[in-house]
Amino acid sequence: xxxxxxxxxxxxxxxxxxxxxxxxxxxxxxxxxxxxxxxxxxxxxxxxxxxxxxxxxxxxxxxxxxxxxxxxxxxxxxxxxxxxxxxxxxxxxxxxxxxxx
Numbered sequence: 001x002x003x004x005x006x007x008x009x010x011x012x013x014x015x016x017x018x019x020x021x022x023x024x025x026x027x028x029x030x031x032x033x034x035x036x037x038x039x040x041x042x043x044x045x046x047x048x049x050x051x052x053x054x055x056x057x058x059x060x061x062x063x064x065x066x067x068x069x070x071x072x073x074x075x076x077x078x079x080x081x082x083x084x085x086x087x088x089x090x091x092x093x094x095x096x097x098x099x100x101x
Contacts, residue, residue: 026034
């Protein structure tokens with residue numbers, strides 16, 4: 001690139017801007033975009049909180065159901081053991097004439 005063109009580009013870049021940089025503001029469009037982002041974030045946070053609470057409730061509900069199922073299995077197992085113990089204590093399978101009358 002010739003030196004004259006480079007010098008002209010540097011001189012143009014060094015010139016003062018045609019506006020005052022201290023008076024440049026985003027104005028109404030900037031405010032509206034910022035406001036829209038804030039509103040969107042508020043709605044997203046509310047939705048996220050609602051979904052997390054729903055998941056926690058479902059998890060607790062599943063834990064309760066699983067505990068109920070486990071308790072029912074334990075009760076069935078104890079009932080079966082009691083029946084077996086009762087049958088063994090009644091003299092079934094023991095020597096003849098021995099056992100409760």
